[in-house]
Amino acid sequence: MPELPEVETVRRSVAPHVTGVEIAAVALLHPDVIGGVAVPGMASLPATERFEQVLPGYRFIESGRRGKYLLFALAGATETSPPLILVVHLRMTGRLLLVAAEAPLLPHTHVRIALASGDELRFSDVRRFGRLYLYEAARLPLALLRAAGLSMVAAGRGRAPTGDDRQTRPPGPPGLFMLGPEPLGPEFTPDYLAAQLLRRTAPVKAVLLDQRVVAGLGNIYIDEALFRAGLHPARPAGTLAAADARRLHAAIREVLEEALDRRGTTFSDYVDGRGVPGEMRELLAVYGRAGLPCRRCGRTIQKLRIAGRGTHVCERCQPFAGAVRTSS
DNA sequence: ATAGCGCCCTGGTGGC
DNA sequence: TGCCACCAGGGCGCTA
Secondary structure (H helix, E strand, C coil), X not given: CCCHHHHHHHHHHHHHHHCCCEEEEEEECCHHHEEEEECCCCCCCCHHHHHHHXXXXXXXXXXXXXXXXXXXXXXXXXXXXXXXXXXXXXXXXXXEEEEECCCCCCCCEEEEEEECCCEEEEEEECCCCCEEEEXXXXXXXXXXXXXXXXXXXXXHCCCCCCHHHXXXXXXXXXXXXXXXXXXXXXXXXXXXXXXXXXXXXXEHHHHHHCCCCCCCCCHHHHHHHHHHHXXXXXXXXHHCCHHHHHXXXXXXXXXXXXXXHCCCCCCCCCCCCCCCCCCCHHXXXXXXXXXXXXXXXXXXXXXXXXXXXXXXXXXXXXXXXXXXXXXX
């Protein structure tokens, strides 16, 4: 399940091979994976044909990430061709692979982007949950481009968006425009997290899955962070004390940074942009360890269902009873 | 407004 | 061995 560390690892592994390189040709093998196209012109063509036809001649300028979304900024060959943003979401089993053009085609390859370098950027996804989107950069909020780290295209945009820009909802997945702060960024503070948790009654796990609260966390690293913080995932978020939120904040950052160092977690599907698996799995304390002894206390790891997700917990290290606060 | 649930989609697994 | 029900889950759209 690509979460923040996996998506960032894919970006880092692909970026050096595409930046500055021109797109030669695009082939859509399964048009379903195109989630939206908002580029100028070609209004009479279906979105998938516009996706194929507009890209050749464009050059990769820079790459960024926002939550679990990958963003690539593209510049056209002429002054009149507007900058574009290619957005990729891998969802569960999506892969973005940079291979030699003559490399054998893996099963479930849905998009082929041939580069002038002789390489090919390919999107494949067994379950076809993943999506690609293509936008004119001018139609995306400047704040989003900045937060994703697309500094050059953001600078090129010049002035902040006018009121008119904000009134029309940008095209694309609604979630992209409602993302909470980056968990490793300056806006994600212990106080922010505490305030967000306090106003919710849902289980703390469900609140952390909500990308509007904090962007980029998924099932694996939420279970791991809650274990590290000694918090039961089913606890109503609003019952967490300020000290709990502080520990959770620290645990989230800690586990994400370790996972980035280890280049992500591979169970079955995930590999980076060059096909290399991640090495975080061996460091996981609870996720995928149901029925095995807790590495801290020896108690058997339980698997529960919370917020519709398989949830792994050591009920000794993460006592639910801790939720009962002495009322003041 | 929030919480919860079904849906998408296919390969792998476990039971009989 | 074969068959099939079931599970994995991110994000979205719907309902209460």
